[in-house]
Amino acid sequence: MRPRRQDHRSRPAVPGTAARLNSASALTRRSFLTLGTSALALGVCGRAAAASPGVPFGAAIQSDHFDDETYRQLFLDHCDMIVPMNELKFGLLQWERGEFDFTRADMLVDFARENGRTSRGHTFVWHSTNPPWLETITDAREGEAVLVEHIERVADHFRGRLTEWDVVNEVISNDPTRDASGALRDTVWTRLLGPRHIPIAFQAAARADPGAALVVNDYGLEPEGEVAEAKRRVMLDLVRQLQDANIRVDAVGLQAHLYAHFRVDVEGLGRFKEELERLGVGLTITELDVIDFQIHGGSRRQDRAAARVVSDLLDAVLAGPPPRALVTWGITDRHSWVDGSMPHADGTPSRPLPLDANDQPKAWYLDLRRRLTSAD
Numbered sequence: 001m002r003p004r005r006q007d008h009r010s011r012p013a014v015p016g017t018a019a020r021l022n023s024a025s026a027l028t029r030r031s032f033l034t035l036g037t038s039a040l041a042l043g044v045c046g047r048a049a050a051a052s053p054g055v056p057f058g059a060a061i062q063s064d065h066f067d068d069e070t071y072r073q074l075f076l077d078h079c080d081m082i083v084p085m086n087e088l089k090f091g092l093l094q095w096e097r098g099e100f101d102f103t104r105a106d107m108l109v110d111f112a113r114e115n116g117r118t119s120r121g122h123t124f125v126w127h128s129t130n131p132p133w134l135e136t137i138t139d140a141r142e143g144e145a146v147l148v149e150h151i152e153r154v155a156d157h158f159r160g161r162l163t164e165w166d167v168v169n170e171v172i173s174n175d176p177t178r179d180a181s182g183a184l185r186d187t188v189w190t191r192l193l194g195p196r197h198i199p200i201a202f203q204a205a206a207r208a209d210p211g212a213a214l215v216v217n218d219y220g221l222e223p224e225g226e227v228a229e230a231k232r233r234v235m236l237d238l239v240r241q242l243q244d245a246n247i248r249v250d251a252v253g254l255q256a257h258l259y260a261h262f263r264v265d266v267e268g269l270g271r272f273k274e275e276l277e278r279l280g281v282g283l284t285i286t287e288l289d290v291i292d293f294q295i296h297g298g299s300r301r302q303d304r305a306a307a308r309v310v311s312d313l314l315d316a317v318l319a320g321p322p323p324r325a326l327v328t329w330g331i332t333d334r335h336s337w338v339d340g341s342m343p344h345a346d347g348t349p350s351r352p353l354p355l356d357a358n359d360q361p362k363a364w365y366l367d368l369r370r371r372l373t374s375a376d
């Protein structure tokens, strides 16, 4: 494991980044410093213990299908890491204010542990899947107390059982080059607390689970084009600003919901990874799948297109030090969010995941496993 940098004060400023974060929701050095907190004790940056050699492979599991023994077995057959897809989200843990229900999340995390697998936590802060009561809060102090209490209670409950936490998810705006909210997405948390909800969340997580790696997770960082390039710049700026404020951030989570009709920016993503390495920050691929509604002509074409984008992603992320883990957002095409959200217009089933609807491995998945195994 590489040592993590502990003092970021000597890092030269990157020209232009501050100017890009110029909206009402911009991250400013001042917004972090107004926290009035001192340097935090740095926690352990642990790598997922892997049952197989190389980069640990994981997949997201859903409690909705947990009664299906065949489904459960797929995770044991294929995964080093088993990740609750939805059960650790705010609204699923604290639907009623102050009443925490860990039943479903515990079931999945314990299933992983009892079978010698690891798990990672997704997620404390997100704009989606929040309980209605959260949206009614208008007082900043009350909002901060709710945020800190939620993170402390949840991180404490799972302490020692999760290798990583997505502390914040999708805080970068959908299109930082155009969105009115600027660099950051307009959410319940920015409306209540502004950009400082991010360092507040990281500090609470670091206090509550010093052993878990703390991750900033986002989507749309992989493709070619100016929007993804802007998102990568904002992500790097966010990481630097957290480090400048002596706030621990261990890794960036690359969701990698890849569109089969887009190209992965192998060079741009490679440069992004190198910059993270210079900052002493790791990379986890957190939600890989392939969105193929624009690929017509049958399953072989869909799988060929998927193989190309996945291979390009691997070219970028396996160059240099290996990522901490690679997680797919589900394991079998029988259960994926993709057909619900981005279906083929003619009803053709999507093929987003490692195993097809008959639970048979696709060629791109076998290739991915070979490359992960030899990537250490």
Ligand code: G3I
Binding pocket: 062, 064, 085, 086, 089, 128, 129, 169, 219, 255, 287, 337
């Ligand atoms: O659990 C209930 C079930 O009891 C009920 O029968 C069923 C009826 O519709 O709904 C089930 O809940 C659904 C849940 O997924 C579990 O399947 C929710 O309605 C649905 O909104 C929820 O969607 C999830 C979505 O995040 C919102 O939380 C998707 O499964 C999940 O794949 C998706 O994951 C997100 C990541 O968290 C962040 N990145 C993007 C990714 C894809 O959108």
